Amino acid sequence: MRIVFEKRKSRARGILFAVPALSFMISMLLSGIVLLIAGANPFETFASMASGAFGSSNGFSETLVKTIPLALTGLAVALAFKLRFWNIGAEGQLVLGGIASSWVALFLGPSLPEPLVLPLCIAAGFAAGALWAGIPGLLKTRLSVDETLVTLMLNYVAILFAEYLYYGPWRDPKGYGFPGSAPFIEAAWLPRIFGRAHAGIWFIPVIALLFWVLLRRTRWGFELSIIGASPRAARYQGIAVQRNILLAVLLSGAIAGLAGACEVTGISHRLQQGLNLGYGFTAIIIAWMSQLNPLAIPFVALLMGGILVGGDQVQMMMGLPSAMGTVMQGLILFPMLAGSLFTEYRIRVLSGKAKKSKVACVEGEA
């Protein structure tokens, strides 16, 4: 007897609902068990997490604060992933966007007309993200250098560069020696909507919709889809594969850079530690959970933002150790991710005599 995964030919509507619901219940069950072992009341803990993330306007605004960079970087990596360009570097692109945006705010801002400062900060973040993604993009399309490694390593270059700046030349002379740049002038602040949630949130629907329209309704989007499905087929059709990949990668980096610009102009109002909190890595999970669908990404990002904010409640209100918050986040995500496997594949138990040829095995990403 063997147990195999078989690719579903068509996806039943029921499965689409049942799988996430079941995954979520398994998540709750698993975390409940861990909480019980830790000596906490699971119901109370879940309630506390929920009310912390969604239960008050303040908590919800903090969830949105997390959602903005998560959704933008999620969209950024999804765009690159569509073309099978494995951009693991959204974190670094975000950081470089933050650096460029800070540069405009700190050094150009004071001498510019006020209404120009913020748009220029945003544009600088956008451009810097594209530039940073352009390096692996060019290396990949011109020299076939593996992009996974390059994008990953460039994260650390960007993060260390930011540290160099706010520990060194950009350190606030009035900051009593504490690392961090001087605060930005107010003209460089993204307006806040409520709580700390800022206007950067409007970029999410705009970019998600543009992304969707691009893929579904334009010729270029159609070309990209073909490249993603089969680069070889695309080439036979006369599509400029390398050029299209490079363009999409530049755009991907630009969106991640935009996230960085939003972080410094919307939240920290200076360049300081706490810019690279791993949004660019969580973005990868978000993109996969959304199955690279740009319209799903904002919602998954919202859920993820809620989990991050709610996770802190575990120690803030329940008095559990900080590691428990992280464990809970993992336990919630894991079954949700695993669950997506079952919407694509089904399990079949075969008796020993079944012919192997009938069985498609799981390959690569699920």
Next chain:
Amino acid sequence: MKKLVLGVLVLAIAFSLAAPLAAQAKKPLKIAFVYIGPPGDMGWTYEQDRGRLAAVQHFGNKIETKYIENVPEGPDAERVIRQYAAAGFDMIFTTSFGYMDPTLAVAKDFPKVIFEHCSGYKTAPNMATYFGRIEEARYLTGIIAGRMTKSNIIGYAAAFPIPEVVRGINGFTLGVKSVNPKAQVRVVWTNTWYDPVKEREAAVALLDSGADIIAQHQDTTEPQKAAQERGKYSIGYDSDMGKFVGDSVLASAVWEWSTYYIDTIQKALDGTWKTHEYWGGLKDNVVKLSSLSPKVPASVVAEVEAAKKKILDGWSIFSGPIKDQSGKVVYAAGQVVPDDKQLSMDWFVEGVVGKVQ
């Protein structure tokens, strides 16, 4: 796509059903503490948490405390502080320098909540600042280090180049120099408060450069352990690190928050709390010298006791003459560095090898 929307909906429904359960009774004074490291760091946060527990023991069910550990300095700190304030906490202690601006930002939005920020310099009508003159205790440990070094090189693993840390290095060095003018104090910056690996590396680098005593300003015991493994002595900080590491720790400059916490929480309970800038010293018992290692000879113990008595009698460790690193007299005999100049101190005294970067 649809399954995800549905998944999110399911979550939202589950969360909204569960939310009312989280409401809690609200009679005792609710106090939150925001920590930079874990209480198990055996250093700074360990002492902060001992202060919290002392208050809990003192006030019993009149107060209710919560804490959060490992909160990074930066934008995330503001979220955490804001969440506590919005959740109905009456008093919030934020216990690291880098929480200053986030605390101030939240304090402006929650005028009825009392904020106490440790080690900064900004205040508001509802935000006080508090700290202690740990350099007084460091001066005493400096006397021990100055007497016990053989290589005349003392290593100092320093946290951030901010006035708090610079003051500590200067106070320590003045203590060293008071008994051993030939000794130098070599400074290595880690730019961390709690990073066991980096802080150990800093200590190892100092030992490699010839230091035979290691002092530190971070919150782990790793530099102490590194010295011990090389058969060298060390000077602890934050807590009585000798208890955790052994007799190779000659002495520690120790925080003792219980008195201050009980005092300020009492005022909050009575409704007499007002914003303030608290800066206590040895005589207020907010900073202490730990018990000394048996390796410290009696003659040195006597010297330390004499200096301690002088400080308790009101003598400032920052009394002139004080020279800077270039040998120039910055404060002449008879002068004392005024408090505001101590609070913004950004230069090293003679005998320190290193730069305030």
